[in-house]
Amino acid sequence: MSEAGQRVLVVDDEAPIRRYLRAALNAQGFTIFESANGQEALNAVIANRPDIIILDLGLPDIDGIEVTRQLREWSQTPIIVLSVRESEQDKIAALDAGADDYLTKPFGTGELMARMRVVMRRQTSKPDEPILQVDELKMDLSRRVVTIRDEEISLTPTEYDILRLLMQNAGKVITHHHLLRQVWGTAYESEMHILRVNISNLRRKIEPDPSRPHYLLTEPGVGYRLKVL
């Protein structure tokens, strides 16, 4: 896909990080805008109409989560938040507020590009494609059939729903709560162990080695993600 000319808004109060991102993203053909705090960022979104926002959570004025929440009131521009290790609650809060994905600092450029690609592709993809595919895992939504290396596997309705949700959002992290809400309903939002048992069973069916998952990755403390290659 073409990245040339795509507009990226980088929001971080640390100048060296902005400089690094500018260099790395410029090389990939992006147009870069920078903001050093939350208020600037909100103004910049209006002024520059970016195609994607890279937003640090620890901003000096408005919390990054709050910036996300305010943006989401009127904008669907994809947001990738940056946060440090050991702040799972912030990550979840940012995702709940409407962020599309997150990256833990420090991160490699390759990782960032992959995440950006995923959220931007989703932005442009048609929502009702009947066949979803990740590597050798295929899901035919019209026939409700899942195959791995062209071999059909039988899933329970719940496992099917989980996998469908993950595949429709392939590459994107889905929080525990979101999964529980979507698959079981709001009443089950805190029944984490049901989700874990089902994920474990699902892995045994789709993963070549359930101990070293290839498709269904765990984001510790946050949720699950279907890996895209």
Added chain:
Amino acid sequence: MQNRPDPDELLKHVESEETGRGKLKIFLGYVAGVGKTYAMLEAAHQRKEQGLDVVVGYIETHKRAETEELVTGLEVLPRKQIEYHNVTLPEMDVDAVLKRRPKLVLVDEFAHTNAPGSRHPKRFQDVAEILDAGIDVYTTLNIQHLESLNDVVAQVTGIIVRETIPDRVIDEASEIEVIDLPPDELLTRLQEGKVYIPEQASRAIDKFFRKGNLTALREMSLRRAAERVDDQMRSYMQTRAISGPWGASERLLVCISPSPLAEKLIRTTRRLADELNAEWIAVYVEVASKPENNPANRERIGRTLQLAEELGAKSITLSERSIQEAVLDYARKNNITKVVIGKPLKPRWQEIVTGSVVDQLIYASGDIDVYVISARTELNKPIIPSDWQPHQPIGRYLLSLGLVALSTLLGILVRGDLEPANLVMLYLASVVISAIFLGRGPSLLAAVAGVLAFDFFLVPPYLTLAVSDTQYIVTFGMLFIVSLVISSLTAQGREQAEAAIRRESQTNALYNLGRDLTSATDLNNVADIVISHIGQAFGREVVIFLPENGRIHPFASSPNYQPDENELAVAAWTFDHDQPAGRGTDTLPAASIRCVPLRTSNGMVGVLGVHPKESGSLLTPEQRQTLDAFTNQAALAVERASLAEQAHQTELLQATEKLQSALLNSISHDLRTPLVSITGALTSLDEQSESLDDENRRSLIVTAREEADRLNRLVGNLLSMTRIESGAIKIHSEPDDIQDAIGTALEQLGKRLGRHGIQVNIPVDFPLVPMDFTLMVQVIVNVLENAVKYSPENSLIEISAQLMDKKARLQIFDRGVGIPAEDLPRIFDKFYRVQRPENVSGTGLGLSISKGIVDVHHGIIYASARTGGGTVITIELPLDEEYSQ
């Protein structure tokens, strides 16, 4: 007396020497209406004009226009309204004054008695607190309120003044201004209605405002003020070593008894001491063989001694065999020149029988003068002799009669076989038994009844009081006397024994407290012991308050007892002023708790509160003394424990500091190493890019990247360690899939696993294990990282999980270099690293972080040697949810 210094100069000298405490100025008048309040207000205005911060704490203008006019222009603090029996009584608000902190505060009517429920019973105590806070006070006082003049005023005017203040309060004043007005002018003012007279007193006024009375009172106030100037003059000359007219100093000793007249004795002695400018001491002698048992009398003795102290005396209690010996012994040892004693109140005949203390004292006094002071008899209230107990149960007397009857019965049975002289012994036996078991009274009855019964039943002719042989008269006489002596001796012995037992039990209680306290290890322990011992000895609930950040708070208390807000306030007052407060004291006497400072030679360490289980019971003076002894011991123990705790804290701090410096050393090394590689690689790429071939460039980049990763992990580890060490780590434990945790850990390790083979064996139906997923992943990462580091490439690392009884066991096996057996327990210590492979890097934090995390999960982690070479790390986590919360 030409060189007599100027009194004003002297006053300045006195003032200048005082430090910290506020200065008290008293406007002294001889009666209401001389214009004290007016004079005080005028003086206040003058001070205000000089730029002083002056406020009115409490002024009673009695609606007199000229006085009210003077109040305007001064800041008046609001009064405190105190509810008492549905009446609101306005009082000075001490706290408002302390909070406002003026330079000078005006407080009218120094001798005023506060409404019940106020902090102090008397206003002069409020003033003392204000002075202590460094605020100057102007106040007014009429001479008749002075304690030592109280009875003289009563004698002269016939009016007993109830509101009195101790003389020492006046002595402490920096300045006294006498407000004088000739009696004639005063009477004119009175007729003009310019003197405020309270309604209830209007009947007394005619009696009181007579010229004779007024002149006498005026003389008293002028004389008093003059005395004071004289005192200051004298002390000034003394401090300057100027020789003067004073002679060798006199020392007076006044002996008091439980009699209500003792108070008069005290007042008289104070006046005498004043006149002689002598030091004086009040003494109460407790006769060892006749301890004072009547609580009312004990209470009165305590009050009298307290009065003496208020009037400036030192008070002591002696315990001796005889009063005169104790008094004279003390007098000689302490250079007493004069002994004051009250006239005996006993009838003359009784004195002849029992001996007169006064006579004995005078006889043995030698060169010490003895003053015998009379007392007015109308004040005489019946005194209850200590050893006479009228409410002796009648049963005891009946029992003693029964004993006599028994002796008689035995006597009748054997009277044919034994001489009457031997039968007498039976009666003596009954007298002795009565004396021992029934007390003095019953034994006296037994003596009398015995003589009569002996005559009636056992001396021929029987059943008549007549005797055939006159020599029996001697037997009767002797029987009677011997009985009296025995009964008296035995009863005395018994009373002494009782007193001794009482003292012994106190000594024992004190000893037990001391003994238990020596075995106490920490502050909690000390507090518990003090509370239980004092609680037991006094039948009261006990609480210990300790300071923290300068404020007092309850540290420990008797079970089921928690001090309320008011009681806490009492304790706070005690702590701030280093004085007892609450029940039975002068400060906040309405409180239910009595607080005493826990004081050692190094200062206050806390406050002890005793709270009666049922209301109404006060401590006797004796109990108070014992409580003081307990308090001293408790204070020492609390201080010792606090010091020990401080020492322990310091030790901990030192250990922490040591650890921190070790940590810093290690960290600075470990942080710098990757930075060296990164900086080196980047500078090479920057500065020598032309001379580098592709392979070298690639190698530099890989190095920088790997080292940056390492640095990142190191920082992460340090953060985790800090969180674990500081206890800031919070675990969100939820049942989770252990296989998922292993998978996530393997995913995170990624390339770092190198070419090691990984094999995971987990039973299919393995249950969810309660854990904090993120933290447990970190544990597995750290353990695996270690296994990779210390085992050769291409070797297999195995991970297995097993279910045990209420536990999940996770084991990680490697085929590495293994750990020497003696090092196995130490590998989870911070910064520990097995020293073998040269090329292994790391801080040695990984495993200790893992242990920290497993610990907060209430699990265990340990290392053991693997058969066939290598190491096994075992992690066991409890399955039961309640252990992991």
